[in-house]
Amino acid sequence: MTRRRLENIALAGITLTAGAIWIFPLYWAFVTSIRSDARVVSDGAGLIPDEFNPTSYVDALFNTSLIDWYINSIGTSLIITVVVLVTGMMCAYALSQMQFPGRRLLYLVVLASFMVPAQTLVVPQFELMNRLDLINRWGGIILPQLVVPVVIIVYKQFFDALPKEMKEAVVLDGGGDYTLLFRVYLPLNWGITTALGIITFIMSWNAFLWPFLVVTTENMMTIPVGITQVNDAFGVAYARVMSVALLAAAPVVIAYLIFQKRVTEAVMISSGVKG
Amino acid sequence: MDGVKLTNIRKAFGPFEVIRDVSLEIPKGDFGVFVGPSGCGKSTLLRMIAGLENTSGGRIEIGGRDVTHVEPAKRGVAMVFQSYALYPHLSVAENMGFSLRLARAPRHEREAKVREAARILQLTDHLDKKPSALSGGQRQRVAIGRAIVREPEVFLFDEPLSNLDAELRVQMRLELTRLHRQIGATMIYVTHDQVEAMTLADDIFVLKGGHVMQSGHPLHLYDDPDNRFVAGFIGSPSMNFVSGVVTRADDTGLVARTEEGELRARVLGPKPGPGAEVVLGIRPEHLAPVEAGGLPVRVEVAEELGGQSFVHARSASGSDIVFERRENRARLDGQALRLGAAAEKVFAFTPEGGRLR
Numbered sequence: 001m002t003r004r005r006l007e008n009i010a011l012a013g014i015t016l017t018a019g020a021i022w023i024f025p026l027y028w029a030f031v032t033s034i035r036s037d038a039r040v041v042s043d044g045a046g047l048i049p050d051e052f053n054p055t056s057y058v059d060a061l062f063n064t065s066l067i068d069w070y071i072n073s074i075g076t077s078l079i080i081t082v083v084v085l086v087t088g089m090m091c092a093y094a095l096s097q098m099q100f101p102g103r104r105l106l107y108l109v110v111l112a113s114f115m116v117p118a119q120t121l122v123v124p125q126f127e128l129m130n131r132l133d134l135i136n137r138w139g140g141i142i143l144p145q146l147v148v149p150v151v152i153i154v155y156k157q158f159f160d161a162l163p164k165e166m167k168e169a170v171v172l173d174g175g176g177d178y179t180l181l182f183r184v185y186l187p188l189n190w191g192i193t194t195a196l197g198i199i200t201f202i203m204s205w206n207a208f209l210w211p212f213l214v215v216t217t218e219n220m221m222t223i224p225v226g227i228t229q230v231n232d233a234f235g236v237a238y239a240r241v242m243s244v245a246l247l248a249a250a251p252v253v254i255a256y257l258i259f260q261k262r263v264t265e266a267v268m269i270s271s272g273v274k275g
Numbered sequence: 276m277d278g279v280k281l282t283n284i285r286k287a288f289g290p291f292e293v294i295r296d297v298s299l300e301i302p303k304g305d306f307g308v309f310v311g312p313s314g315c316g317k318s319t320l321l322r323m324i325a326g327l328e329n330t331s332g333g334r335i336e337i338g339g340r341d342v343t344h345v346e347p348a349k350r351g352v353a354m355v356f357q358s359y360a361l362y363p364h365l366s367v368a369e370n371m372g373f374s375l376r377l378a379r380a381p382r383h384e385r386e387a388k389v390r391e392a393a394r395i396l397q398l399t400d401h402l403d404k405k406p407s408a409l410s411g412g413q414r415q416r417v418a419i420g421r422a423i424v425r426e427p428e429v430f431l432f433d434e435p436l437s438n439l440d441a442e443l444r445v446q447m448r449l450e451l452t453r454l455h456r457q458i459g460a461t462m463i464y465v466t467h468d469q470v471e472a473m474t475l476a477d478d479i480f481v482l483k484g485g486h487v488m489q490s491g492h493p494l495h496l497y498d499d500p501d502n503r504f505v506a507g508f509i510g511s512p513s514m515n516f517v518s519g520v521v522t523r524a525d526d527t528g529l530v531a532r533t534e535e536g537e538l539r540a541r542v543l544g545p546k547p548g549p550g551a552e553v554v555l556g557i558r559p560e561h562l563a564p565v566e567a568g569g570l571p572v573r574v575e576v577a578e579e580l581g582g583q584s585f586v587h588a589r590s591a592s593g594s595d596i597v598f599e600r601r602e603n604r605a606r607l608d609g610q611a612l613r614l615g616a617a618a619e620k621v622f623a624f625t626p627e628g629g630r631l632r
Contacts, residue, residue, distance in 0.1 A: 168327050173421075
């Protein structure tokens with residue numbers, strides 16, 4: 001056996017082990033969700049699926065507000081994604097293509113906000129939303145999630161790299177900034193827009209801390225927050241919690257499987273690996 | 276005239292003045308070419324006419340209308356860029372009709388104009404293709420088509436052929452001349468290539484350091500340059516220059532002793548007396564081997580072009596002297612020769628570069 005072949009086998013082994021560690025919680029959640037509550041806590045419950053009991057899924061779908069939470073999650077995530085993309089692109093366009101005093105300073109503020117962890121802003125944001133009377137309102141859930149500096153940074157890099165003659169051609173053709181942005185630059189960057197759209201959507205779908213803090217009314221909750229209610233309503237009902245969790249993750253997982261290439265690209269673009 | 280008129284145009288980037296008091300006029304329907312070395316301000320001047328650069332002073336008129344502070348799209352100009360600047364996501368037809376679409380022109384009018392431009396430029400078969408599916412020459416034609424569709428008073432070309440290979444450049448040069456005759460609009464063309472300038476222009480404007488050094492018909496500039504810069508810039512291979520000291524001066528000209536020999540130049544106007552320094556310029560085609568007098572040189576290499584050849588020789592002081600031969604293919608490599616020229620073909624310049632006529 002050659003050294004190269006041994007290396008490949010070793011690498012494959014490491015990758016498979018890492019994959020197994022990563023997938024194990026999901027696997028266990030699935031196994032748990034198809035057992036009855038009694039079986040979940042019984043002594044002999046092992047790692048191998050030994051019964052198929054869909055009760056917890058039926059409960060999750062019909063005895064909780066799961067459908068509401070789905071709709072809430074889809075609605076807020078879509079609004080957040082669209083608004084973040086449009087405002088991010090316009091902000092990046094201004095920073096990249098327009099001349100105005102304080103442009104560099106503004107970009108530094110965007111860059112700096114990229115480095116502030118969202119958790120540190122929770123208290124002032126909560127206070128702000130409280131003063132605006134937006135607690136337990138859609139505005140309160142959505143507004144703080146509209147600031148996504150990475151979108152601005154990625155778009156700005158893209159606009160900076162475009163040849164200035166294209167802009168001048170539009171100016172001579174009689175177009176202004178909106179023509180340039182929405183009729184030339186936007187169609188040119190569909191790849192980036194799709195990628196940023198996917199990560200923004202996933203990010204807001206998975207957002208837990210902020211929606212958890214700002215919403216207390218059950219029928220306004222998003223899915224990740226709703227899961228906490230399942231726990232409360234049924235005591236420690238592991239099978240139901242797991243089935244809700246899996247149902248919550250399902251749209252993202254399906255979206256990921258469909259747009260796998262785009263999502264990978266999105267992660268690479270937003271992390272700066274690929275420009 | 277009612278073409279393009281610039282009066283005392285200035286442009287400064289901070290303390291650095293790139294265009295210094297330029298005044299010029301290109302009559303309606305003429306093909307004007309701005310030519311000069313890199314950094315001479317020719318592109319900046321063109322962009323100022325287009326409205327893509329503000330002017331720091333002076334007045335720009337197009338068709339008799341003051342457009343100095345008018346926005347680019349309302350000046351009646353269309354520009355063709357070196358990089359083509361086509362919209363990659365639009366088809367050829369959409370690229371060409373983009374300005375009409377923005378102007379909300381009726382669809383049938385837009386399509387008719389695009390078709391007509393495509394016919395002129397032989398792009399009819401490519402109207403549905405994206406720019407990426409076209410060759411460099413075709414892309415440049417689309418860029419020109421985009422300009423034609425707007426029916427501007429003035430076409431502006433910013434080094435449009437620089438990205439093409441040599442053969443295509445020659446072909447596109449001819450096409451541009453043909454197009455100019457066909458459309459009859461005023462065209463202004465920027466290039467650093469004096470061959471392009473010579474072949475395309477009705478009027479050449481030679482720029483250096485933000486000044487127009489001389490303007491006029493290409494052959495006028497070639498035959499009667501105002502200064503050493505223009506004499507050296509126009510013509511390929513460029514003019515030979517040798518420094519000398521005046522030994523005699525009479526009514527018809529002066530004789531200058533150079534390190535290498537003696538040359539006579541025709542100067543009818545005021546001329547410097549004996550002992551004054553001058554620079555003599557002779558074009559390669561006017562230099563020929565002579566029996567006596569002239570400049571002693573030693574031949575180094577010959578560029579054989581078939582019908583003609585350019586022979587590179589080295590003078591006693593080490594300067595490179597080029598002369599042209601036709602019909603004679605005898606090898607001269609390494610030979611010592613004397614080169615002379617008729618006095619009326621020898622230009623005399625002051626050491627500062629001004630012409631002595």
